Amino acid sequence: MNTLAIDIGGTKLAAALINAQHEVLQRMEIPNPSNAMPEALKQALAELVEPYQGKAQRVAIASTGIIDKGILTALNPDNLGGLNQFPLQATVENLTGLPCVVLNDAQAAAWAEYCYLSTQFKHITFITVSTGVGGGIVVNGELLTGPRAFAGHIGHIQADPNGPRCGCGRVGCIEAIASGRAIAAGALQDLEGKNAREIFAEAQSGHSQAQQLVARSAQAICQLIANLKALLDTECIVLGGSVGLAQGYRQQVEQHLSTLPAAFHVPIYSAHYQHDAGLMGAALWSEHYAV
Ligand SMILES: [Zn+2]
Structure with a gap:
């Protein structure tokens, strides 16, 4: 089973396919749209997941912010601007048609x-x-x-x-x-x-x-x-x-x-996992919880 792992950071969005042996395949990165509006993030996510269509059986996301029940919020709402209360899990499930887990990037x-x-x-x-x-x-x-x-x-x-x-x-x-x-x-x-x-x-x-x-x-x-x-x-x-x-x-x-x-x-x-920690952690966590 392949997992499409996504890492949402303040300045960039990263994605990779992670296989059953936990190898990181087909990694890519795009800038996180800096205008912090929901439509811009949704479009960027669509661009990010498009090359992976049909290649993964589930999605695992690590994201900056507080991720409560699939919704992105912030301790300081000013940090996220229009993205506060962004329905991250539902958005990516709709884009990919796959089950999806989301958690904070440091977690x-x-x-x-x-x-x-x-x-x-x-x-x-x-x-x-x-x-x-x-x-x-x-x-x-x-x-x-x-x-x-x-x-x-x-x-x-x-x-x-x-x-x-x-x-x-x-x-x-x-x-x-x-x-x-x-x-x-x-x-x-x-x-x-x-x-x-x-x-x-x-x-x-x-x-x-x-x-x-x-x-x-x-x-x-x-x-x-x-x-x-x-x-x-x-x-x-x-x-x-x-x-x-x-x-x-x-x-x-x-x-x-x-x-x-x-x-x-x-x-x-x-x-140990330097820049891939968020991607790898989300993928391993989705496996642990077997979505
Ligand atoms: Zn503080």
Whole structure:
């Protein structure tokens, strides 16, 4: 059985055929229409699935946002504009005529990473540190999605009650301190206007303010991991996302974690499925639930 896997991100839409051996075949990507209107997304999805007609028996979607009962919503509705309350599952089922499952992209990535590690662990937490901070939690071999699909939105755990306001409306969320966007927003003087990637490069070449911005992010993620360990007794952390996978970042988080009491220590791995995590996770999850 082949699964058509789709990954809906903020800037691009990706699709791939995933076969029974979990090989990624016939991958393609198109830009996500930036005008955030339902008709534009529907048209883009039609373009994306068209080459796969007749080749798959089911569809699995990983998407940014909160995916509650097949409908795309957002913690901050302004982020999605006209796409808030978009009926993602029904739209793709109508376009393809196939059964379809939909879940949040970080939850999907967590499931992919869990499947990769499942011979070693039954309790893992995936953390993505990228433009934002997201996550997915697997407890006793089951993906925790929650009754409103909100489980794992760990970027919105508070890190600092006096910190900056987060896009979700809360003050001092992890995301408002540790994300790529937050790293860039904290840049002053000669770093002002640089993006997170450029600030990482400056940090690598010894720029002290850049090093402080990266260290502040890594410290916030370390505290998040300690909180997750206390809350879930998670057996391992998998770190992904462009910041999470940046050179030296995981080692910084590990260094901070090693200074905490031993009860909070937990092994940290870099994500195995990098850019295909959403696609692979959605496909594996649809198999698990056998739609
Ligand atoms: Zn928040």
